[in-house]
Amino acid sequence: MKAGNRTLFEPLAGLNEMEPPEGLSAQELVNFRVEPQTMGWDSRIGWEPYYTAVTTEEDNTWGPFDQVGPIHSVFYWTTRAGAKNHLVYESDYFQPNVKTRLWTYQGNPAESIIFDDDRRVLAPNQAGTNYEPYGRYLIILNGRDKPIIWDGIKQRTLGFQQRPSPPNPWEVEAVAGTVTVDKTNSFVRPLPDSSLVVETSQVIDWEIQYGLGSQTENEINSYRYKVTWVYENGSESPISPRSNPTTWTSQAQGFKYFVWLDNIPRGPDGVIARRIYRTKNLGSSPTAVNTDKQTEEEVYYFLDQIDNNNDETYYDTTPDSRLGSLAPRDDHSIVFPARTARFAATYKNCLFLDGGEGEGGVVYYSVPGSPDQYKALDFFNVGTGNAGDVTALKAYYDNLLVFRERGIDIITGDPINGFVYTPFIRGYGAKSHNSVVEVPTMGMMFLSDDGIYLLKGGLKGGADLQLQKMTQHLQETFDRMNTAMLHKACAAYSPKWKEVHFYFPTDGNTEIKDGVVFHLDKGTFSKREGFPVSCITVDEHGEFIFGTPYGRTSVNLRNNIQGLFWISRSRHNGTFYQGSGDSGRVRIQDLPPTFTYWSAEQQFGFDGVEKAPKYLYLKLLMRGNNKFIVECYKNQDIKNPIDLGGGYTQPSDEEAQKVFNNPAITIDAVPDDYALFDVAVWEKPSVMYLRYDVACGSVNSFSFKLRGTADITLCGYAIDFGADGKLVRAVRGQN
Amino acid sequence: MGQVNNTAFRSKYNETITSTEMNAKYSDFQTESNDVDNTNIKSQGVDRINLQGQVVKVFKSFSNKAATTTPDSVYAFNTLSGRGALERSQHQLLHGSGVGYTYEFDFSASPVTLEVGDLIRINYALQWWRVENEQFDKATGNAGTAPSANERDYRLCWLVTPAYLSAAYDPLSSFWNNFPNKVNWMSNYEKKGPEANISPPDRYQIPTADNPVSGFDDGILVFSPDGYFSDPETVHEQTHHGVWTYQNTSGSPITLYKIGFFIQGPMKLISQIGSRNRGFETVSTSGLGTDNSVQIGLGNFHGNCIIYSKGSA
């Protein structure tokens, strides 16, 4: 029969699981990237160990990852224009479910250094630790262990975990005596110089300027003190309770007095200064002196700052007239309110935190510029609508997006005029903080219960904030998603690959096996299989670094997969561990990941009419003697694939292009096709068609599948077919 | 600067693949890798983790605190354990009584070489306590009970000066050294420690030029209980905080086994009058009672020492 019709399918689109199919799309598209020159689907991807020397060194360990169990989170924090980068990750230690550790990775010698130890084990549906840069700090939270703030060198607990205790003013001995300081630490004498005979001609009478208390005989003097701690970023702690009063009665000599303070509380790690506040002379105010009631005149003023976290004593000679500004009120700084915060976002110079699992409906925010300082009333209760707990906070454009289990809210405003909390949408939310990712030119992409959504635009300058579902056509894939385990989902965007990766548990598994990749170059999706990603991050070059749900399974048992890995163009499917004990070795999987391209069902117009496909032309970038399998399906009969034979991506009529060759492996070699130094020339891959005879008779619907592990780039295809003498127009894009 | 410049093969489609060109690429890399310098390192690419040890060469501290027993008798300038005193004009190493109560920076385990240009910086706090109620009569020069008629000698003071050991300590033969280019505060006395060296009165000359060439008088600590008067209004105890820095200007490295502190006194500050040079002069202590003039009453002398390396020349 004559093949009267030819349909060209180019450029190829991505994965589409809809029925009826869209002609340019693929019903299965696994382990491909977009080759930007031809916009074809390129199989050259793989994954390799982050520290590649583990596979070459002749010792039996996983090197820097030898003690690493399943990895729960990873973050590549790049600072100083990429010169100072920190790779932080979190793993179970030695074996699953004993404890977790935070590590930082050191390049040379390759080593994982314990950053925080004895962290609590995650429940199966809990997300790993979250990392949020705030200026020159990295905030590290997981909702269970202490929140950490880290500047790349020193780490400490975020926020003030307690109020300072009040200082202790000594009693003042009103009468001068022979002993200046009593060693029982009970009282101090007046300033010794007060007994000097002061000459009126003295230019500066220093006693008038310094010292406390009234110089009038029988006046009662009374003072109280408070203290705060200060971190290096300027955050000021809650103010201490007031001290006991120190009280004395002025003598006839008109002495002025000093007050000796001790027990000035030292602050926690990271405190670099303490501020002392004091009242003016409370005199004989009975409430101030004798009762616990704070009276209106008991107002505290800045007295002095001790620029260290060491001195416990202070010698106060400052008269009331030299006190500074008003002390912070009790509500200006409170004990860190979000001790179980799971994630944070930096927005308008404030650090926003969720309230944690026990307080999933609260969002706290810090004083601007002071990530450790929280005011008593600076929080939102998010309980508008039944949208569930807060699950992620992401600053985007002019908004802070508050993702909830079944909704998205928006915080706008600024710390000066106040923040405003507005509900935005109900019904769609994100379960995992790690599965929300900002994608340039697109917006904020996130994984919801039924697929991937895109939030784009803003509210400023007439812009419009819009939500759009991206995966309408991938229903089958997302039907398989294990929504109960979505907390483990993760996502990342790479500017180098121009890909957005989403990984999530499927088919009832608790761990991730597969991923979905959005290709910005084509605006379509493909799938990744066999990439065991449990968490993923991107370095400053746009390289994906991922952790896996595998690792040491017991103290003595090394796993096939351990530690961190790159997604790269290395043509390897990860690693395996060969042997055991001293002779065990980490080895690279020689075989690359398997790719699958399964075309859409081609119905050449009305599928009720039978057609007879004659030839299948694959438009490929010629890469050499790369063998793959081509089979086709008739009328969606997946039980009986028809083998069309394999093929090399070599020109079919011209001389074969020269290839790299290992003489020991001749199985795929075409004679004389190998390149010899000083003889062969550099070859340029060309785009050519490979033609396959299709002998499947008449069909209503036709599809073909390419699979293998070779390096191929599929740019398009064409099908010649006859239609019983009637010309039938192939229809593209019936959607 | 190592910089690999190599023509990419990308432009050579259809040109012969030569082993020469291929090898040249790797040779080029090999050559240039011998020439790595700061320009190959990313700006700010060297971090604390890459540095060995401390950028600061040495950090050392000591702290000697009061014991729980009465502070008047435990810590002393005297080797006699029951007599905490510097009771007359003498010179001795500051040290605590008992084992382990040193008042020194001990580098003996790994002696420090103070290269030319290296800087020592010492912060210290010394607290002393006065128990003697005697005073010195300025007219007679004698110590005694408070003279009502005569002016008391307000110039009296004690000097504390740093010194170092350049070899392992041997109580019989080790001599402490004065730091180069300073007034030689050790010159009048035996330079051993910790025994007290009682010596005849003598004098130190302090600079009378704006910018002396050597014989700098810095680095000393001078304190006085105001002429030793038992008036309740005068000061019985004081804490002195201080710092001294010394850059090795001697022209050759100095090996430090220990840095200690000598105390001497009573001294008095005098003018350049007649044949006398301006300086500190020891005073007669005849008539002084058997009690102690001054002692480290609350037992505190602590310090920390940082030595900064100048780095490679």
Place this chain on the structure above:
Amino acid sequence: MGYRPKQAELRNNNIVDPKDTDQVYDAYVSELNGNIDRQNIEAGSINPLDCAKNAFHSYYDVYTKMNEEEIIDGIGNSTTAPFSDVPGISYGLYSGGWAKCALDLEFDAIEGSLLLEFSCYAYNNVQLGGGKMLGGGGQPKSGIWLAFQILYNGNVVAEIDRQYRPFCNPRMAAIIPCATEKGVVSVRWRATARNNDTTNYPLTNCPVAFWSGGRITAINKYR
């Protein structure tokens, strides 16, 4: 950047594509050509002597004291007259206010922080209590004091309170930010101003304050 993943892989049966060959190589060339950083350099491998002089900080110090031309050395050599044999400045040469001494510390500062420190010993002809300062049971003397300031390029960056002791060891320290600039650190001092009572407080022959043994240290840590 410690590691780079493979940018391409040369595999058997692939055509000899120069692009792949370049990509493999170029990734490592770009490492050498200016991208070596903390992850490449061995931890703890650089010791201070590997670093250039003043690589991390530089420090400077200078000796300083009260200007010699302002010091009088007592009056005569009488052993009984007051202040006959102590050195110091007199009210003939000083009538109050801040006086800068001539010996400054000058250096080229590099942007970062400066730790400035000053210490000296000082003397006042003062006694605090009922001491007999003037010959033969004269009047007690009220407080004469000394105070000091550190100036950096003319600005006061540290000041200590007045010292009323006969002998004291003033010490000041300040840590200040600095730019890459010419840095001049100076010390100023101040004593009690002249008294109207010139009988008991003569103008010309009574040393009132003396200080010496000063050292200004500046440690410049770079940003």
